[in-house]
Amino acid sequence: MVSIDEVARFAGVSTATVSRALSGRGHVSDATRARVETAAKTLGYVVSSSASSLASGRTRNIGVLVPFLDRWFFSTVLSGTASALMRRGYDITLYNLTADREQRRSVFETFLRRQRVDGVIAISIELGDEETEQLRELDLPVIAIGGPNPRLSTLTVDDVAVARLATEHLISLGHSEIAHIGASPEFDIDFHIPTHRRQGFERTLADAGIPPRPALFEPADFTVEGGFRAAKQLLGRPGERPTAIFAASDEMAIGALLAARELGYRVPEDLSVIGIDGHELGEFFRLTTVDQFPLAQGERAADAILDELEARDAAIPREEPRRLPYELIVRATTARFDR
Amino acid sequence: MVSIDEVARFAGVSTATVSRALSGRGHVSDATRARVETAAKTLGYVVSSSASSLASGRTRNIGVLVPFLDRWFFSTVLSGTASALMRRGYDITLYNLTADREQRRSVFETFLRRQRVDGVIAISIELGDEETEQLRELDLPVIAIGGPNPRLSTLTVDDVAVARLATEHLISLGHSEIAHIGASPEFDIDFHIPTHRRQGFERTLADAGIPPRPALFEPADFTVEGGFRAAKQLLGRPGERPTAIFAASDEMAIGALLAARELGYRVPEDLSVIGIDGHELGEFFRLTTVDQFPLAQGERAADAILDELEARDAAIPREEPRRLPYELIVRATTARFDR
DNA sequence: TTGAAAGCGCTAACAT
DNA sequence: ATGTTAGCGCTTTCAA
Numbered sequence: 026m027v028s029i030d031e032v033a034r035f036a037g038v039s040t041a042t043v044s045r046a047l048s049g050r051g052h053v054s055d056a057t058r059a060r061v062e063t064a065a066k067t068l069g070y071v072v073s074s075s076a077s078s079l080a081s082g083r084t085r086n087i088g089v090l091v092p093f094l095d096r097w098f099f100s101t102v103l104s105g106t107a108s109a110l111m112r113r114g115y116d117i118t119l120y121n122l123t124a125d126r127e128q129r130r131s132v133f134e135t136f137l138r139r140q141r142v143d144g145v146i147a148i149s150i151e152l153g154d155e156e157t158e159q160l161r162e163l164d165l166p167v168i169a170i171g172g173p174n175p176r177l178s179t180l181t182v183d184d185v186a187v188a189r190l191a192t193e194h195l196i197s198l199g200h201s202e203i204a205h206i207g208a209s210p211e212f213d214i215d216f217h218i219p220t221h222r223r224q225g226f227e228r229t230l231a232d233a234g235i236p237p238r239p240a241l242f243e244p245a246d247f248t249v250e251g252g253f254r255a256a257k258q259l260l261g262r263p264g265e266r267p268t269a270i271f272a273a274s275d276e277m278a279i280g281a282l283l284a285a286r287e288l289g290y291r292v293p294e295d296l297s298v299i300g301i302d303g304h305e306l307g308e309f310f311r312l313t314t315v316d317q318f319p320l321a322q323g324e325r326a327a328d329a330i331l332d333e334l335e336a337r338d339a340a341i342p343r344e345e346p347r348r349l350p351y352e353l354i355v356r357a358t359t360a361r362f363d364r
Numbered sequence: 365m366v367s368i369d370e371v372a373r374f375a376g377v378s379t380a381t382v383s384r385a386l387s388g389r390g391h392v393s394d395a396t397r398a399r400v401e402t403a404a405k406t407l408g409y410v411v412s413s414s415a416s417s418l419a420s421g422r423t424r425n426i427g428v429l430v431p432f433l434d435r436w437f438f439s440t441v442l443s444g445t446a447s448a449l450m451r452r453g454y455d456i457t458l459y460n461l462t463a464d465r466e467q468r469r470s471v472f473e474t475f476l477r478r479q480r481v482d483g484v485i486a487i488s489i490e491l492g493d494e495e496t497e498q499l500r501e502l503d504l505p506v507i508a509i510g511g512p513n514p515r516l517s518t519l520t521v522d523d524v525a526v527a528r529l530a531t532e533h534l535i536s537l538g539h540s541e542i543a544h545i546g547a548s549p550e551f552d553i554d555f556h557i558p559t560h561r562r563q564g565f566e567r568t569l570a571d572a573g574i575p576p577r578p579a580l581f582e583p584a585d586f587t588v589e590g591g592f593r594a595a596k597q598l599l600g601r602p603g604e605r606p607t608a609i610f611a612a613s614d615e616m617a618i619g620a621l622l623a624a625r626e627l628g629y630r631v632p633e634d635l636s637v638i639g640i641d642g643h644e645l646g647e648f649f650r651l652t653t654v655d656q657f658p659l660a661q662g663e664r665a666a667d668a669i670l671d672e673l674e675a676r677d678a679a680i681p682r683e684e685p686r687r688l689p690y691e692l693i694v695r696a697t698t699a700r701f702d703r
Numbered sequence: 704t705t706g707a708a709a710g711c712g713c714t715a716a717c718a719t
Numbered sequence: 720a721t722g723t724t725a726g727c728g729c730t731t732t733c734a735a
Contacts, residue, residue, distance in 0.1 A: 039721065041724090042721060045714090075711085080715080081727085095439045116457050138410040249645060368728065378706045380731075392705085419731075
């Protein structure tokens with residue numbers, strides 16, 4: 026492996042100058058910089074990250090925490106983060122927080138403390154108090170997507186408002202028998218997003234003067250299959266039959282669509298279906314949804330953390346949770362209901 | 365950040381002993397080791413990865429190359445890799461090779477050469493000759509999933525045999541009008557997997573004495589939507605109508621299933637459908653498939669590279685491509701065809 | 704089994 | 720604008 030000394034010798038300068046020329050920190054004359062760059066290129070020199078990190082305290086590496094790698098939403102956010110970080114020359118070290126408590130502890134207690142990263146992005150992780158504290162103690166910039174968590178800088182989509190928008194869309198089309206597939210109240214404690222969506226739904230109904238109908242709520246696990254099963258229950262039960270289903274994720278909405286078809290419902294003539302997320306299959310299924318632009322969320326988080334890193338001297342403002350955009354995308358699974 | 369000196373002082377030993385006790389390299393008496401461990405724990409000491417890497421030349425970090433982060437197959441393999449590496453105390457640095465040629469070059473020329481990783485796992489990447497060479501020049505263990513590439517250690521599933529198995533399944537059920545949705549021959553140059561699958565299909569038909577029917581081949585892009593469109597073509601065209609469809613991926617097979625339903629075909633009574641991969645939705649759609657266990661593939665790659673790293677002294681055998689297992693999973697989308 | 708000390712390859716003061 | 724040099728925090732000989 027060619028080292029900085031060889032480059033210095035080749036270019037006829039000191040190692041300090043090589044370092045300055047290549048890193049862009051400190052002043053180097055254009056002529057010298059050119060010589061150094063040529064030398065580095067011809068010798069095939071690339072800085073050793075460990076030596077550089079040890080000396081400078083910067084790693085050019087961001088740790089990214091994800092709860093799942095193999096679910097569409099998370100891998101899409103991650104994809105956005107990865108490309109944005111790479112564009113700016115940063116590496117990304119991936120920590121997949123599994124259900125295994127012990128392994129999860131080790132991420133916070135050991136992995137993240139090895140001084141391998143300059144900052145941390147937590148993608149839609151429900152952090153415990155202790156974990157939040159451990160993150161803060163790293164004394165590194167941290168950006169969390171999700172939350173809001175008052176103790177951390179967060180990028181947050183207003184899930185209550187998102188659900189409100191979806192619900193209002195259905196109400197404005199004339200629906201009042203609206204079913205909801207989402208989180209059951211028991212989950213409230215450690216998974217807030219679905220709960221917020223359910224709250225947005227319920228409040229919007231209340232605001233519109235539509236009485237709550239417990240029978241039109243069905244819990245599910247955010248998978249296609251879960252949505253399918255929930256919709257079968259909702260549509261198959263004798264008695265109160267919804268004219269619209271609001272699923273708390275697109276994957277569940279797709280499951281509901283499939284269930285409706287199997288039961289002989291025409292969508293949207295007999296039944297309207299709306300989801301949340303902006304899933305890649307939404308277009309294919311002509312699904313009406315509230316898009317939350319997950320790819321862009323990942324990119325934003327990357328940009329936010331790098332901005333924070335590069336403005337490290339300026340007083341770090343204790344930030345309000347930054348709001349993430351969302352948008353109603355009306356496709357072909359929702360329509361007017363004429364009673 | 366507490367350093368090794370503080371631990372040494374606290375435990376009343378030298379830094380060398382702390383290093384030995386904590387890393388497990390070299391001999392330390394049990395009593396001393398216990399003292400050091402206590403000291404480290406009470407002080408909250410965690411070794412600095414850059415200092416350790418610089419001094420030892422080992423990073424405890426594996427670079428993982430993936431072509432896509434947001435496609436089910438790749439993120440599932442990655443998930444397996446990530447959990448296996450983490451279990452063994454290794455970090456993982458993620459390199460997402462995008463379509464951007466320039467960015468892709470920079471991964472090989474810069475990112476991977478920063479001495480940040482002890483080894484590289486390449487997940488289903490079609491590597492160019494130059495890229496293969498650059499990987500070899502890193503002088504690091506490299507494991508590629510896919511290939512086979514004679515210049516690299518690979519874990520390879522025999523795609524020709526996989527396709528043969530799927531095809532034989534259909535033939536054994538009495539089908540002879542079998543359509544294939546897969547890669548068009550033009551892709552042959554830089555994406556081998558679908559091509560191998562097509563070859564396995566064609567050879568098996570030939571071996572069974574079934575004449576090739578160009579009209580029963582339809583190219584698609586490995587997405588649900590692509591499979592849907594291809595199946596619509598296949599099933600909607602007047603004239604030769606297949607009794608079975610073999611899709612080169614489960615996602616395309618699911619698309620085909622949806623298309624068949626829309627056109628009023630009953631599956632499997634009127635049409636059999638088989639895919640490849642072992643997609644998580646396969647169970648839900650009752651899809652017959654040839655599972656290639658992507659999660660396990662990722663774990664295997666992780667184990668393989670760590671084994672190679674930890675046996676670094678032993679002569680590194682230039683290996684045969686190691687074969688990955690696959691298995692026919694018969695569910696409910698295939699059935700006998702009685703003419 | 705343990706300690707002393709020489710690096711590992713850089714960066715950043717400090718000088719010039 | 721450039722060079723000299725003292726670390727950065729470990730690991731690993733080498734000696735004891």
